[in-house]
Amino acid sequence: MPNGEQPHTHVIDMNTPSVARMYDWLLGGVENYASDRDACAELLDIAPSTQLLARNNRSFLRRMVRILVEEFGITQFLDHGSGLPTQDNVHQVAQRIDPDCRVAYVDIDPMVLAHGRTVLQENSNTLVLKEDMRETLKIRKATEGFLDWNKPIAALFVSVMHCLPDTDDYRDPAAVIRTVADQLVPGSCMVICQLVSDDAFVRDEVTRLMDESTHGHWGRVRQKEEVRRYFDGLEIVPPGLVDVIDWRPETPPPPSELRAPDWVEWGGVATL
Numbered sequence: 001m002p003n004g005e006q007p008h009t010h011v012i013d014m015n016t017p018s019v020a021r022m023y024d025w026l027l028g029g030v031e032n033y034a035s036d037r038d039a040c041a042e043l044l045d046i047a048p049s050t051q052l053l054a055r056n057n058r059s060f061l062r063r064m065v066r067i068l069v070e071e072f073g074i075t076q077f078l079d080h081g082s083g084l085p086t087q088d089n090v091h092q093v094a095q096r097i098d099p100d101c102r103v104a105y106v107d108i109d110p111m112v113l114a115h116g117r118t119v120l121q122e123n124s125n126t127l128v129l130k131e132d133m134r135e136t137l138k139i140r141k142a143t144e145g146f147l148d149w150n151k152p153i154a155a156l157f158v159s160v161m162h163c164l165p166d167t168d169d170y171r172d173p174a175a176v177i178r179t180v181a182d183q184l185v186p187g188s189c190m191v192i193c194q195l196v197s198d199d200a201f202v203r204d205e206v207t208r209l210m211d212e213s214t215h216g217h218w219g220r221v222r223q224k225e226e227v228r229r230y231f232d233g234l235e236i237v238p239p240g241l242v243d244v245i246d247w248r249p250e251t252p253p254p255p256s257e258l259r260a261p262d263w264v265e266w267g268g269v270a271t272l
Contacts, residue, residue, distance in 0.1 A: 039214075059245075075094075075098055090105075090156065091103040102147060133164075140183055158191060161230070165218070197263035206221050
């Protein structure tokens, strides 16, 4: 294992849907089980655009990483809730531009960890860290020998904040964002987006389904103004906070009448 990682011993639960494996299925992957596919089928009944949304989100990730390296000079990435390795992961996009880019992936899903370490074990500029993304101080300590925290880092929270429930302590989503931002030096970037909906039925039903299916490993679908508060005190990069298909698109985005009416991935990029 690279960078002195310790082996994990968590058992993969094939009968309980995993957000990471559901996302894998939505992207056309094969690292998923019947429980994940059944949960996706229920999810698509509530929000039919979910599969397209997942693919749009992956396209945003690729664009964003490329732009951060090419235009912002970022060479270090901290990817929170990274999910299962798939085509064009953060390190693949970044290292095509600059082979010296370093990427630390943080996840606690045992299947993500197993596959991630297998796929990345030959790449010395990647690290797969077994940690809850809310444990920001533990993550900082674990990555200090890999990332240079005295230089700019891009902290990624891409399509993960809806997995975090609201709390009254340091594990609250907004508190996690603030803590990470406070640790970064000027020139660093924060990338934050999550599922939002203007439809109360979609918000409530998706939240209910995912919370029940994953046995509590879920937060909630939020509204745009809640996500906007994550960016308090940060300098938001143009075009601002948007549906991710509208963030620096490489092709013309679809007109309003062809957009999903149920929910969107919404957020953006900010600098410190």
